[in-house]
Amino acid sequence: MQNIPLTFAPLPRNCSCALKPNSPRFLAQSFHRLSSCRVYHKRATEESLVMESIGSRLPAEAMKILHSLASHWDDIVDVDGLQVIRLKGAMTNEVYQIKWPTNTEHSRKVLVRIYGEGVDVFFDRELEIRTFEFMSKQRQGPRLLGRFSNGRIEEFIRARTLSACDLRDPDISALIASKLKEFHDLDMPGPKKALVWDRLRKWLNAARSMCSAEETRALRLDAIEEEIETLYTCLAADQHIAFCHNDLQYGNIMIDEDTRSITIIDYEYACYNPFMFDIANHFCEMAADYHTETPHILDYSKYPDLEERRRFLHVYLRSSGKQPVNSEVDNILKEVDKYTLASHLLWGLWGVISERVNEIDFDYMEYAKQRFQEYWLQKLKVL
Structure with missing residues (x-):
């Protein structure tokens, strides 16, 4: 796989960006296995969430960006105390909700999207990234917070995904x-x-x-x-x-x-x-x-x-x-x-x-x- 330089978008310390999960290209359930991942399943909630054990490992690049993002938020209780929640319903990618405990009423949340293997036959991934960035600038969707070699980190929009x-x-x-x-x-x-x-x-x-x-x-x-x-x-x-x-x-x-x-x-x-x-x-x-x-x-x-x-x-x-x-x-x-x-x-x-x-x-x-x-x-x- 082509190596893409590690990039991320640091947020200002007092940023109060509200974030919430996309229920993307949502067609069926689950997804590809991550290498060297130990996943413990729990019954999905009514929102079809599956909790990942804290021992599960996202790609190291993704973890580095998440740690950097969290370090810019003053209200996070523990930068390393992130919780990983797998979102069901994604068809083309693996999608995780990441959240940290805070000293305020709401937890901090972002999305991690790991690109599916073998789906490049369907679309140009670089074009999709450019589209995502354009839409973000037009205030039409979530902001791009960081990129790693096989995925990205997105803003978590506080809204309800339709049924x-x-x-x-x-x-x-x-x-x-x-x-x-x-x-x-x-x-x-x-x-x-x-x-x-x-x-x-x-x-x-x-x-x-x-x-x-x-x-x-x-x-x-x-x-x-x-x-x-x-x-x-x-x-x-x-x-x-x-x-x-x-x-x-x-x-x-x-x-x-x-x-x-x-x-x-x-x-x-x-x-x-x-x-x-x-x-x-x-x-x-x-x-x-x-x-x-x-x-x-x-x-x-x-x-x-x-x-x-x-x-x-x-x-x-x-x-x-x-x-x-x-x-x-x-x-x-x-x-x-x-x-x-x-x-x-x-x-x-x-x-x-x-x-x-x-x-x-x-x-x-x-x-x-x-x-x-x-x-x-x-x-x-x-x-």
């Missing part, structure tokens, strides 16, 4: 729609070109290279190349490019219960894309609940109905300062329905690849099969 049922709450859904429009309007540096098509082609090639001939036939991977090109031909003429999150599932959205403000987190897959793809992907995520005993099972009866989709789009378009007309909403909704197909293909391929490269306890292949099945069912309705 699956929150996405169907009309008030919360309206807040998400408005926030997503704000996200899409960000002027992220870089080529303003839709990447979903190249990403689909790249992931298809990777999936084919990993599958046996029998698996390729069963998953109909040979047919997907033509499907991608059909979608591209159908949708590429007028794509309405925006900076998109591309993984707007409930675990990547946080809400401050006092101010009712929304924060979108975890930018591994963020890039420029058609804004309608981002909305379509968000709608698809309403079928998922990654904190059940079977997190890989999707329930498409929870997919938002026509009224819910229209309401979301009305709020989204109204956030730009003008009142949308019904014909505009209906036209965009038709395109969103088509981009739903691209979402199914993308995450189906993601599941096939993840089965080979990811050690998280999640039935990736079953998840992939469901996404592909939904693609073939919906294709007949929207194309």
Whole structure:
């Protein structure tokens, strides 16, 4: 692995930054083993936390940064008395909450994110870091507090991570729609070109290279190349490019219960894309609940109905300062329905690849099969 110089962002002594856990890319549970780690499991709380014994060791680089950060806070009782809590629900990375006892009402907390092995096939990690830093400067997410060779340390936002049922709450859904429009309007540096098509082609090639001939036939991977090109031909003429999150599932959205403000987190897959793809992907995520005993099972009866989709789009378009007309909403909704197909293909391929490269306890292949099945069912309705 490439060595990255150790860096960290020292905080002023009187800094009172409020920090809280991301419930990131939150799809399934657990994660890769850390080398030379002794982990003692405790039953997760209702927030799906698993306590790590203090004997567990994060990477030495990470521990050095944590110690340096803690030494800048006057209210910490014991710099070495940190508590390590593993957060369940992360799919691509290992995520830990770190907290120290203080002489005030609230403990000090940060997040440590350890990058998953083998997932570089999905995204450019350096691009993701640059996106994270840009979002931090735009006050759109947690601050970057430090980096080490295979991970980073982030601010801990004091807010609640949404649950699956929150996405169907009309008030919360309206807040998400408005926030997503704000996200899409960000002027992220870089080529303003839709990447979903190249990403689909790249992931298809990777999936084919990993599958046996029998698996390729069963998953109909040979047919997907033509499907991608059909979608591209159908949708590429007028794509309405925006900076998109591309993984707007409930675990990547946080809400401050006092101010009712929304924060979108975890930018591994963020890039420029058609804004309608981002909305379509968000709608698809309403079928998922990654904190059940079977997190890989999707329930498409929870997919938002026509009224819910229209309401979301009305709020989204109204956030730009003008009142949308019904014909505009209906036209965009038709395109969103088509981009739903691209979402199914993308995450189906993601599941096939993840089965080979990811050690998280999640039935990736079953998840992939469901996404592909939904693609073939919906294709007949929207194309």
